[in-house]
Amino acid sequence: MPDALPEPQSVDEVAAGLRGVGYLPGSSTALVSYLAAKLGKPVLVEGPAGVGKTELAKALARYLDRDLVRLQCYEGLDEAKALYEWNYRKQLLRIQAGTAGGGQAGWGEVQDDIFGEEFLLARPLMTAIASERPVVLLIDEIDKTDQEFEAMLLELLSDFQISIPELGRIAARSRPVVLLTSNNTRELTEALKRRCLYLWLDYPEHEQELAIVRLHTPDLDERIARRLVEIVDQVRELDLKKPPSIAESIDWARALLLLGAREIDADVFRATMSVIVKHRSDLDTVAARVGAKLAEPAVDAA
């Protein structure tokens, strides 16, 4: 297997590398990424929505300087869209061209021909293992698919090969780093979990989130950033339909920067709250629980 790209040599190297491309890994994130690269095992990343599961795959691709191949899962996703599909139209053309040319091309010849690689449309999973250069393969939201699809993945994930009935076994040209993400909406099968390393990502610790926000909005006053992270923490404590994600914290920080806010007081909060809270009923809850506790602007102006 050609693997010209340098492999990371230590956990700290991975951590530094990820940081270098703008992703601040938690302690276990760097370690599991390192193990994934070393052991060549897929990683199952679980955690609430918006903690940077997908972002991790993108950052890994940037850090390892590999292409990212992404397969977004959804209900009803099948082999034709994930693995490969025969190019019917082209096959049809080939057959017609054979007959139109008047030539009596033998049945066997045509058959061999139209089931060749030329007529195969590679879908993400196939692209990932057929690539000459190793890639990072992201299988996003695997829990959205059904169990049949999961079962189909097993061959790919453990042996990095795909069986196509007409062609036989297609082995990987390079070994991708595979990340599967799940929001844990259903229990994945034991067989799938068995083949993966497991990484649970949760909302980051206070300090880490602060660092993330500061990394993305370096111009924001540190005092405001700190306050912002505190408030987001409080909001996450509430029982909301959709708690704010890290990306939304960053969006909020940017909004505050744009508005030139000097303090997060009740007024600013009311005006910008919709950046982090996206449900009608959540807005009410947050306004009552968090907004009411903030200082009124009058106090600040004095």
Added chain:
Amino acid sequence: MAPDPTPTPRSYAPIADEDPGGFAGQLLAFGEELREEGMALGTSELLDAFAALEHVGWHRQDRFREAMASTLAKSPEDRRVFELVFERFFFRAAEAQAARERIAEAPPGTIGGSEELALDLEALRAQIARALKDGDEGALRDLARLAIAAFGRGEGSGVLGVDVQRIRRALGLRTEPQPDLPPDDPRREGVPREQLRRFEQQLRRELERGLIQRTRSLPPKRPLSELDRALPTGPAQDLAQVHRVVAQLKRRLASQGHEQRGRKRHAHVDVRRTMRASLQSGGVPIELRYRPQRPRRPEIFVLCDVSTSVTSASTFFLSVLHALHDSFRKLRSFVFIERISEVTEVFEKERDFRAASEKISQDAGVADISGYTDYGRVWTEFLAEIEDELHPRATVIVLGDARTNGRPPREEVFAAICERAGRTFWLNPEPRLYWNYGDSVISAYARFCTAFECWRTDQLEDFVRALTRPT
């Protein structure tokens, strides 16, 4: 060293002399212990763990642990069990080995008594407070040992919990702010609860280590009790856990029915989608497409016992149900002790678990004289109140321990309710073991309904699944 005054606590077992077979043996034993706690651990996972450890330095405990966890524990629940077992196992393994090889640290008594240290107590306090603020785990451990040496005074009381609290008080570590301290003292703002808990854990561990060293015997291995995984029962208990349970349930419910596709295929053919799919094969409908099955969205009446014996479990349960409100067509909740009272509104307004339970205890007015549950009367009142609204598509859920306090159970009225409603479930927050003991009359009611035992999160989940199962 002075003769050892500590008596060996009775339940401690002397350390066996044989070695469990090196590092690999220890790891396998660890895997065995995880299995005992109910984790499904295959040989392939253990092999992965060994493979992972080849690439990760072992000298850092956090790395070692993460590497093991990522290969062995494959769900948040498993991870929690893993953490608990990891602590227990490696602490015991390391201590047993140390005792076997007769490695001992300098007894704490030798430094504890010296005078220059006594003078520096104030500095030590400040140092510990600072380390707590910075969250430096290694420093905390060292400081915990210093603190034991300084404040532990001899051999301690022999009860670890008491000693830990005594040392914590001596250090002046509190969660609430202490405004009378000088402004540069890190304790002034109060120590974060989480960090204080970590420090106490370190203290406890160091104390236990000392005890093992002195007595050369291991404390009994405490299996993780089912209670470690039990439902949150007190309103003061960790709200985050409630949120976790609820969030999980919500997501599971939202995706319910999807996973059933494929297994149960007796659904109706979806003509439109079948036609579309047939285009690929030139208009011949080779593949049939089916209409997805919709999960049932039942109309629900909940009756909750809120007498003192089950109150916390039932308020928790009610708040879970209301958090799941979206999944039900209509939900009405009642609480009862001797009488019955509707509390649907309280929960619609109040999303917070604690506030809701306070409100209920104040306003519901369900206790009459004795404060003991009177099931017979409750059934009669309930039937009178909503008899007309019960219909075969309605679901009635009763949450209670079925302890009648010697009053007549009136199961014939309950049977009438069950007959009118489509389905009736009984959730008993007591473990099945205690059913029908004492004044529990659950068997009288269980004849008419489906009874669930429900005191752990997974049982609650099973129940909610049963509740929304498409029929």
